Amino acid sequence: MIGYVYGKVLANDDNVVLLQNNGIGFEINCSTAAFSRLMEKREGGVYTYMQVKEDAISLFGFASLEEKKMFLKLISVSGVGAKMGITLLSGMSVKDLALAIATSDVKALSKIKGLGKKTAERIIVELRESVSNVKDDSPLVSAIPMLSSSSDGENAVMALMSLGYNKITATRAVENALTNGAKSVEDIIANALRSLA
Secondary structure, three states, X not given: OOOEEEEEEEEEEOOEEEEEEOOEEEEEEEOHHHXXXXXXXXXXXXXXXXXXXXXXXXXXXXXXXXXXXXHHHHHOOOOOOHHHHHHHHHHXXXXXXXXXXXXXXXXXXXXXXXXXXHHHHHHHHHHHHHHHOOOOOOHXXXXXXOOOOOHHHHHHHHHHHHOOOOXXXXXXXXXXXXXOOOOOHHHHHHHHHHHHO
């Protein structure tokens, strides 16, 4: 199993990079984050996942171990292949993806090209618990806002969503408002709207 490749970029096409290492060129289908990092200096390293099929062997590259871990979770879901996994990671950051899964935001996931509503729902059902159970100090979870148990925060999120904001954006704005000391629902919404303006 090839788990990491470091080298110089010989060629690139879309998000596929030809990375030279010790005279060998590895063709790697990269996430947007990994691709951008390699293009910046025309060299670097990516964590990789090697897919072996009857008719092909493919390498997929990631900017971090957290990104690779999320990819492995995604492809464990029935109906989500490696190409869809890399597409998901290219359409959303790991943190936003984890947040969408943890908050059951089907709408946010469905915005990814090629991902239908049913598959998005399956991803949430199968991964929500594993994403939520990751250790609290993990980068995967550190960005998932945890609303206070008070209903004020939840009501404020619902109010922002009724104004057209998606659940991820609304939840983050409300968390910021609570951090800034907003107390009542009205204060929370007003503070959140200022941060979104």
